[in-house]
Amino acid sequence: MPQSVRDPVPVLALDGVSKSFGAVRALREVSLRLYAGEVHALAGENGAGKSTLIKTLAGVHRPDAGTVVLDGRPVVLHGPADAREAQIAVIYQEPTLFPDLSVAENLFMGRQPRRALGRVDHKAVHRQAADLFTRLGVTLDPRRPARGLSIADQQIVEIAKALSFDARVLIMDEPTAALTGSEVARLFGVVRTLQQQGAAVLFISHRLEEIFALCGHVTTLRDGALISTEPLAGLTEDDLVRRMVGRDLAQLYPERHGEPGATALRVHRLTREGVFTDVSFEVRRGEIVALAGLVGAGRTEVARAVFGIDRWDAGEVRVEGRPLRPGAPSLAMAAGIALVPEDRRAQGLVMGMSIERNIGLTALTGPAATARAGLMARGAERSRSQDWAARLQVKYARIADAAATLSGGNQQKVVLAKWLATGPRVLIVDEPTRGIDVGTKAEVHRLLAQLAADGVAILMISSDLPEVLGMADRVLVMHEGRLAAELPRAAATEESVLAAATGHARRRAA
Known part of the structure; x- marks a missing residue:
């Protein structure tokens, strides 16, 4: 998009910054310039060093070498408070809210408007919060x-x-990963307004079409090193992918052959009052069925009910003819269902626990258990975890490191490894490629295709329409808690899916 003429002095810059964590070199002599009135993209695979760079700008990490430059002057950011005082704001990839506080209290934590005698002015807090949401x-x-x-x-x-x-500087790390198309368009409008007001915006997204739509320049990292900084004008998505991964990427959506087998998962008239109503569908062995729809349509809630996390009020769920009881995840696991949740950090992993322990959690009980009398054999746990980490090509320094040390894409692989180690008959994956880079996304797609070829029944929830259309044999579209359409692969287009998701199409049987 058109950009304003650059001020010769960047608002914020990195000069030759390096940062290591033990033997891992996260950044190697990286330089970056952010100018007022510009939206600048930061691209790279998971593990390329983007998160470390962001945290360096935010004052979380101090560089081992190189300098941070603010308005042409070298500065030392001793912590996030220094960054905030410098008017540097960061929107991280994973939300970090206090769950037991209100939305307004989260917005103004530590800086609430005060009344006489130092009391918090709750009316002002709520009014200012409402004003911000109106602006958005x-x-x-x-x-x-x-x-x-x-x-x-x-x-x-x-x-x-x-x-x-x-x-003055807004750093946005995957802000659109869980947003619908209309929400993304609204956010882009806000970003453009900030740009017109002179803000410098650093935008990180694995959705390459967003980078080309919003940004004027792009800096690409690979393995912690700077590959290029260049205008996006004249570049193609393939050019950018080659800079990110160092090679031409194979097909993002693998070709799939073969006919589905017998029904593995049958959901009949499933209802949870106030959440979803009369939901019926089947998933056969060797089939990938996508559950599409807008955020809030009830897709995740149906998956949680099928797995037994949430109870349902009416209907039934059967796995290969075996009925499941509502609110019983252990029975779902015993029947061969695995669930990769949408929020991998809060629901899929124990972030402070090691990589091998996370992968081994599903082996404590159930058909894939290697624990005996409640005790896990240390050698068996490590062997199993290393095997699955190798199969999914998880990148880590030591398998005993905490899951929190991994990049987003590698965390997602650990969640997948944990559940694939159970040998599931039915795999439910909720937003399987949310917030991961294009290279890892291709690996996840290849893995799902291979699992389907091996006879696993896959229910895939995704807000990424190209992913839905590229991977699914059938598409189920939800609208306001009901199934609005059931489309075979040949009839599933962006137009037909969006029409059903917005309530403009009646359900049509495949």
């Missing part, structure tokens, strides 16, 4: 607790929090 064009109650918010709403709160600082 969203409807969100400032008084409601953060607990229970969808990923999309949590991300909106994080965006509002960053905007509340009147930042």
Whole structure:
């Protein structure tokens, strides 16, 4: 998109910055320039060093070598408070809200407006929060607790929090990962407004089409090193992918052959009052069925009910003819269902626990158990974890390191490894490629295709329409808690899926 003429002095810059964590060199002599009134993209695979660079700009990490430069002067950011004082705001990839506080309290934590005698002015807090949401064009109650918010709403709160600082530099790490198309368009409008007001924006996204739509320049990292900084004008997505991965990428959506087998999962008239109603579908062995729809349509809630996390009020779930009881995940696991959740950090991993222990969690009980009398054999756990980490090509320094040390894409691989180690008959994957780079995305797609070829029945929930159309044998579209359409692969287009997701099409049997 058109950019304003650059001021000769960048608002914020890195000069030759290096950062290591033990033997891992996360950044190697990286330089970056952010100018007022520009949106600058940062591209690279998971593990390329993007998160370390962001945290260096945010004052979380101090570089081992090189300097941070603010308005042409070298500075030392001793912590996030220094970054905030410098009007640098960061929207991280994963929301970090306090679940038991209200939305408004999360927005103004530590800086609430005060009344006489130092009391918090709650009316002012709620009014200012409402003003921020109005600016974003969203409807969100400032008084409601953060607990229970969808990923999309949590991300909106994080965006509002960053905007509340009147930042001169706005760093956005995967802000659109869980947003719908209309929410993305609204966010882009806000970013362009900030750009027109002179803000410098660093935008990180694995959706390459977003980078080309919003940004003027791109800096690409690979394995912690700077590959290039260049204008996006004249580049293609293939050019950018080659810079990111160092090679031409194989087909993103693998070709699939073969006919589905017998029904593995049957959901009949499943209802949870106020959440979803009369949901019926089947998934056969060797088939990938996508559950599409807008955020809030009830897709994740159906998956949680099928797995037994949430109870249902009516209907039934059967795995290869075996009925499951509502609210019983252990029975679902015993029947061969695995669930890779949408929020990998909060629901899929124990972040402070080691990689091998996370992968080994599903071996404590159930058909794949290697524990005896409640005790896990240390050697068996390590062998199993190393095997699955190797199969999924997880990149780590030591398998005994905490899951929190991994990049987002490698965390997703660990969650997949944990569940694939159970040998599932039915695999439910909720947003399997949210927030991961294009190279890892291709690996996940290849893995899902291979699992289907091996006879696993896969129910895939995705907000990424190209992913839905590229991977699914059939597409089920939900709208306001009901199935609005069932489309065979040949009839599934962006237009037909969006029409059903927005309530403009009646359900059509495959």
